[in-house]
Amino acid sequence: IDVNDFATVDERILDLHEADIADILDELNNAQAKVVYYRLSEELQADVLMELEEEVRERFIKSLTPTQIAEQLENLDSDDAVDILGELSQREQVEVIAEMEDDDAAELVDLLNYDEDTAGGLMQTEYIQARENWPVNRAVIELRRQAEEVDKVYTIYVVDAMDRLVGFLSLKSLLFASPKTAIGDICIRKNVISVPTGMDSEEVAKVMEKYNLVSVPVVSLQKKLVGRITIDDVVDVIKEEADKDFQMASGISEKVESNASVWRTSRARLPWLLIGLLGGILGAQVIGSFETTIGAVPALAFFIPLIAAMGGNVGVQSSAIVVQSIANGTSQFGSILSKVGKEALVGLLNGFICSVLIFLITFVLEDVTLGLTVSISLFTVIMFAAMFGTLVPLVLDKYKIDPALATGPFITTVNDVLGLFIYFMIGIMLYGI
Amino acid sequence: IDVNDFATVDERILDLHEADIADILDELNNAQAKVVYYRLSEELQADVLMELEEEVRERFIKSLTPTQIAEQLENLDSDDAVDILGELSQREQVEVIAEMEDDDAAELVDLLNYDEDTAGGLMQTEYIQARENWPVNRAVIELRRQAEEVDKVYTIYVVDAMDRLVGFLSLKSLLFASPKTAIGDICIRKNVISVPTGMDSEEVAKVMEKYNLVSVPVVSLQKKLVGRITIDDVVDVIKEEADKDFQMASGISEKVESNASVWRTSRARLPWLLIGLLGGILGAQVIGSFETTIGAVPALAFFIPLIAAMGGNVGVQSSAIVVQSIANGTSQFGSILSKVGKEALVGLLNGFICSVLIFLITFVLEDVTLGLTVSISLFTVIMFAAMFGTLVPLVLDKYKIDPALATGPFITTVNDVLGLFIYFMIGIMLYGI
Structure with a gap:
């Protein structure tokens, strides 16, 4: 499409959904995107901006002047605005804030103080609240005014004279109450779920999941209502958490986007590779110390990778299940002992099947002693790896270390080294060397 | 607590949130749980039932008679009821359905026909709809009646005379319109997002995420409105999908709950262990064919596990990133070639660092040739593993095979075998054997 053909742009783009417009802008360069973007209404601009791919948005924002950025931020919900502001340098932040209206600026500066990964960092300050001493008729007027600022109203919060959250209000009860009734008399005070500003964002996700909430109010230390968190932000947290666990289990130590620079990507992977390297050197030491054994029975060397790999595989399987049940909070079921016991049984069964198979194969290929x-x-290594893969994440979790650390190269490496040691010791015994 | 002390139960439990009551029931045995459960109001019973841990719910349902189950199902939202019904045997289903009211039974039988993993399997038939030819005053009466059946109203859907979805209605516009206006004149017809019954549930999750929806209408092949899907069900889909990918990458071939039986757990893990076993035997063949080389330079055997492990680690790291970007649908950025090119650069950098380190260490421990x-x-294996780990998931995805298959033991095993081959070939060249 030719972006300077305004008639076509207007006709074919302006009526689309914000997410679809964003998809189109993602494919354009900055200059083209800007032309289309400024054809949109202010409200639509804000919606489209938040739907852009992260790297496109950053590139786009960087191409605007501080005054233009300030204009855009004023259109956005406060949680989105502070996210964009947070991506700018300190100097740029100051320039942009200087261009904003005082009210909006003060709000954003407040929000910037919260840690990104807490309820305070996730919340937006756009929500609807009524005071418990307001009569219904005043509340309706106030709420209608507030509702203009808020994109999606899920719940009306009720606060006392000190701005402390005391309950919820259903739209239905507001419509059918007589105009003079006090809000405090019709509000729901039972099971008022809220989260403190300092709560970790993963915890917030768990609370919203547990209580099936589409939005949750955020309160300060003094129990004052300061914001709300909506389900779409929490879905992002859940996805990011799952991505992080998956990456960690695959031996990537920092959260990395697929579009990160080569240098950052390398750096995130190096720690685990170095641990693997160390494991390999330890493995070399173990094998080296059995050099005479290999000299006597060279065929023992053939099965080194098999022993090492199987220990690693079984360990990763066991730990993956434990890591997941910890992450999903389902670990309350059964004690640690019952988990370890079950993994031992699974190890016993799979170890037995694999051992019988490998015995038959090596017996045919080589001889009965081998x-x-x-x-x-192999049986011993599988049993050991199953136990170890179960215990390590449980122990890490107990000491408040992310158990996903255990799933990846760490378990593989330890099982490699120990597996080799077990293998050669059994070899020495059976061959009587 | 003593569950037969009704006064205490009523006082301390009945006022709690449904999720908290469910937590308490999770800890009780069937008989105790039943006593408390039947103290709850019907509506609360339904809410609590859906909050129970899955295994507790199954156990609890199994302890009820068909008539009792039928009663419980009638209280539930249709999507929850059909999930519970689906867990029963064919015979039990027939018995329970025979005990239900005709309307409810017919609805559930319809829903049972949809595949669990499609929009039809996720949807509930409780939603609010208005006809476009209704005047506002009639619509308000009809909607109020419908609203009694529906737990959470997010959107009012507007349908034509043929029950085809034509638009949405905002509560606000309904309140301010004059009583004689037709619904069709105030409904929003732009950007009406809906999903067909046959859409895969992962696709539904992507649509809801893309358009930031808290609920989405489901339409039949004839475009008739037949149900809606709410965000809480989709959050479950997202989590399950992430869990499945994580398990698959860890070498667990079927989705397994942490409380599954030992036999099922073993079976889910065995396929990958057998592939690992096969890889180990192939590895043994490779090493066996270099037996004379090892005889000449026994120290070569020392570094077998290092080469095998590092190839596996790097392959898993590369494939994890690709699998994630495919899962998140961000793979539209950059062609396959640019991804492979980037992984090659990362491999180059990390391979170089690791190779220099290992050279220094082996040089000190052994000699310069080793x-x-x-x-x-090591450098060659890392480069190769990085390429292979990137390409395999991309190719699998192209042929519509779940790329998460690639991350686990498969990549590790292939890289093991090929790494060993590369290692010994280079050894033969450098030692001039």
């Missing part, structure tokens, strides 16, 4: 050595050590 | 052999093959 078959026994490989199958007995 | 140092060169290990470091050059």
